[in-house]
Amino acid sequence: MRIAKDLVAASSTPIVLAILSEGESYGYAILKRVRLLSDGEMEWTDGMLYPLLHRLVRLGLVNAVWRVPEGRRRRYYSLTDRGRTALADHRRQWRLVNAVMQGTWSEMRAIAAAGA
């Protein structure tokens, strides 16, 4: 399924923060997780994840460390306290947006059912 560009832009930050809240990770693994969670439906352009991660580091939401755990040297990202606060804030916002959408859609269904 194609997801509109604006929606990808708006949701990518909370998604990355949420994945990192499960524990530290690196770019490729984050993308694999996104693919898994969306049953392969959500496809990001892989490279675009990195500028996003760097922005989160600059804002202090995420820490970055180079490490060599097995074989390859990778930059690992982990959530900071500030990042956890930001994630909680994102969650509140998305929950509200989601509630509004659910409300309108169940109303639409009710109207459709009454018309039939």
Added chain:
Amino acid sequence: MMDIETRISEWRSHLLSRASITESDADELEVHLRDQVETLTSAGLHDDEAFLVAVKRLGAVDALTSEFAREHSERLWKQLITGPDEATSSDLPVMLACAVAAAIAVQIPRLVTSGNLDVMWSFYLRNAALIVLVWLAGYFVWKRHVTPRRLVVPVIVFVASAVFANVYPYVRFGSTEILTGTHLLVLLWFTVGFVYVGGKWRSGRMDFVRFTGEWFIYYVLIALGGGVLVGLTQGVFWAIGISADTLLSNWALPCGAAGAILVAAWLVEAKQGVIENMAPVLTNVFTPLFAAMFIASIAAMVWTGHGIDQNREVLILFDALLVVVLGLLLYSISAHDPLSKAGLTDVIQFVLIVSALFVDVLALAAILSRITNMGFTANRTAGLGLNLVLLVNLGWSAWLSLGFLRGRRPFADLERWQTGYLPVFAAWAAVVAIVFPPVFGFA
């Protein structure tokens, strides 16, 4: 058929050829590419196919590098503002025209006052910044295609400065006249900055700080070369038996000094890549030196039991020193890589901020006791205000810098504080230049 290693290294060097991608970005992307290739080959794809698919998934190099550039504006700050396709060659004639205009403009007052030195110097004191910087502002108006709506504020500031500086009945060479002259320079430089950022006032402020730093370096380089040239010319003509002194001091020096302001600005715009690599080096050299100097002077004051002398010249010297240090601090902040963790240079920077804060407090105490002993004058009040403005800036900077060192805050907090504070300097300069003269009776 090319082997996969060659293809990966080719792809990597293609990435690195772009200014926005650093070695560590390339490392990060390469590991990603290798992970992806590995996954695909283990799913049954050939190396070649796997490579192609992996590269495609990472995204087109152009789109990728421009995304990196958007996030890391400090890596190619100039291209971002001007746009990558704007040719700098068409700049050259415009810049030269502005430089010539500035050089001519700077001569007119001398020719008009025809030998009345007091009138001439008093006029230059109040108007030199106006005469020259208006051309620099004009150059950026042309270069950034500034819309008329955005021109309202700069035009008002320039016109108001010109009116106040020349309508007020100053006592010739009195404190308020000197204060107006020096503070107008600051105010108008920030006004040039307003034009420079071309409306991106929030995001562009750091770029203007960088521009100011680079511009200063270029200007000093040109001035050094110009000084050598003038000295040699003087010597050569002296050897021939002709005195070129008046020609040099009346024409070559002022014209050169005015024109060089435009040339330096153009060089920053056109050749920024050359000096960009020097900026972190220069700040790394001078930050510890200034910190050491401050610590030494604090130690000397503690050792001898003398505070800062209440002497007027000494206080001016300390204020000038603090302003230089703040400039250095701003410049080193602008050169800081936002991704890097706190390191030794950040510790030194913190030491510089704290020691400067100490010196500022001592200077503030000295100026306050001078005021309680001898009352308010324009100079003392200007000094008091400057010290307070610096105190607030340095105090909060020290706090943010400490937070960064302890890993509690991102470096961006310090950066945002400093860029957010820039209008305070401009506002204070405007107050001193325009409000102080009537308040202190134009003395």
